[in-house]
Amino acid sequence: MTNAELQKIVETISIQSFQKPFLHKAYFNPRLRTTGGRYMLGSHDIDINRRYLDEHGMDELIGIIKHELCHYHLHLEGKGYKHGDQDFKSLLKEVGGPRFCSLLPGVNRRKRVLLYICSKCGLNFERKRKINTRKFVCGRCRGKLRLIKEVVLEKGQS
Template identity: 80%
Template sequence: MTNAELQQLVEKISTQSFHKPFLHKAYFNPRLRTTGGRYMLRSHDIDINRKYLDEHGMEELIGIIKHELCHYHLHIEGKGYKHGDQDFKRLLQKVGGPRHCASLPSEKQRKRVVLYSCSKCGWKFERKRKINTSKYVCGRCSGKLRLEKEMVFEKR
């Protein structure tokens, strides 16, 4: 599917499901990694992640387009366009759009554990992210922290 075909599909879904025209641009954005699509507030354009079409098919793509069109139409009308707004939730349910898109099988989900210890009292603790050991000290004795090891686990 090309960007021109995507544009036509978005315009078609907008008129069929929302009974309103889509007057801006829709295109595939190869830089999107963690989301299926994105509505741009300033330009009113919609970016779509092509991987969702490739890995989940047309049905998932249509759901993502409906979700982004909910943001689009509500923002243009000056109504609540954010995920937590009641206007958004009602419109999303009315048109049958998904609240969240499915995860991509190609993006392996990983769990990261970073293990630290105190050089003074020996206390060990875990973090999800690395911390600056020259900036932080032990919470128990104010001793110097050192990185023990960093582990990454595959979640599947």
């Protein structure tokens, strides 16, 4: 599918589902990795991740387009266009768009946990990012921190 074909599909879905025209650009963006699509607030364009079409098919693509068109039309009307806004949630439900897109195979779904301990008072710290132990100290006693271990969990585990 080309960008011109995608543009035509987006314009058609906009008229059919929203009864409003889509007057900006829609195109495939090869740099998108973790999301199905993106609505650009400044330019009002819509980027789509081609991998979702390749991996999940046309139904998933149509769902992503509906989701992004909800952002588009609500933003242009001055209504709540963000994911948490009630306007967005109700319009999304009305047009049958998904709240989230499916996961792509091979996308990193792991959660990293770093465990530190204070060498002075024994307080344990759990962090997502590494801490520079030469620069940062324990918040309770100002003791030296030491990395105990790094645990990598699949999402869904705790």
